[in-house]
């Protein structure tokens with residue numbers, strides 16, 4: 001049977017899922033954590049603690065700074081050392097709460113028992129959304145958009161389908177794959193909770209066909225629930241892009257500048273869905289996540305449950321140390337991840353992986369003139385002309401870049417991956433996207 005996929009473009013980078021069979025392991029408690037107050041899209045959270053304050057695991061330490069924002073909780077118990085500006089994965093210094101760890105004392109309200117709690121009958125839609133908001137849940141696939149906002153459907157719109165993103169199409173990363181295998185039942189309860197919040201009777205879990213064990217396990221377990229199905233998808237990058245996934249599963253196209261809800265869809269990642277289960281059924285705020293630490297030269301790669309705020313340097317140390325051949329440390333995967341300036345950067349809610357690549361793979365090759373081969377156009381999943389957007393961005397021709405739909409770039413990196421002339425296409429299309437989006441925003445605000 002032909003597997004579903006998105007129709008335009010796409011590439012097939014080597015998968016390199018070397019940690020796919022490594023079960024999730026609890027990462028040792030760090031001595032000190034650095035918890036940024038902005039780990040999400042939207043306004044930074046407002047700090048509620050001061051130096052010398054004692055905190056417990058799961059305690060609210062910074063409160064959402066608006067509707068599009070997220071609560072921040074302590075991932076450890078101990079004493080607040082100081083408030084400091086430190087680098088995050090984007091390469092900018094941002095405010096963080098530094099906590100010295102002492103023991104591991106959790107808030108009493110958190111249910112730490114391993115038993116499955118599948119009873120969601122008494123919850124109302126409003127209660128679910130509020131619990132998710134209180135728990136500070138954001139999109140854990142990397143987008144970090146506050147989940148309660150996605151669940152608050154604007155007036156006049158209706159959600160027809162919930163799509164759970166279990167694609168994990170980025171090479172190397174396996175955190176979602178392991179969650180689907182190890183927390184299958186909890187995930188399905190999470191799906192049911194999200195369905196209830198959205199008032200939909202249909203949910204599809206999309207998984208790339210390179211994870212047959214997860215497809216089988218989730219598919220079998222889902223049979224006992226009405227309306228939840230698992231869809232195996234063709235292995236093609238970026239199958240996990242929100243717009244690509246919606247197109248593959250529903251056949252509908254999110255319009256330029258539009259949102260999934262414009263075509264009746266809401267998409268949540270597998271990691272987010274598990275966090276929703278923990279928040280709603282176990283009263284557990286989001287203060288830890290699964291991180292894949294990987295790379296061919298890494299001695300002990302693996303999937304770890306890590307407290308937010310743990311320095312990435314400690315993850316690398318635990319995985320056998322930085323290999324001598326290391327050329328780049330990336331937060332995330334090789335296609336969409338961010339190269340880190342230093343490894344003191346802490347794990348945030350959006351940190352799906354830490355990838356160490358050797359020097360020989362990371363050397364920038366000499367940029368050559370465009371030979372008009374058209375490969376970048378052929379692979380762009382958004383149907384853009386990356387070579388053209390690059391030249392418009394070089395010349396800061398933003399009106400023309402908008403006409404060329406630079407704002408629709410999903411920053412997938414496919415164009416750079418195939419360019420035989422090593423042109424920095426993704427860097428420039430991302431730059432153009434951000435400039436054009438800013439101009440569009442200013443125009444919208446001026447109209448108000």
Ligand code: SF4
Pocket residue numbers: 379380381382383384385386408409410411412413414415416425426429
């Ligand atoms: S990075 Fe943007 S322009 Fe390049 S292939 Fe992806 S969507 Fe297209």
Ligand code: SF4
Pocket residue numbers: 369370371372373374375376377386387418419420421422423425
């Ligand atoms: S892939 Fe590279 S060389 Fe080919 S058209 Fe695009 S920019 Fe030019």
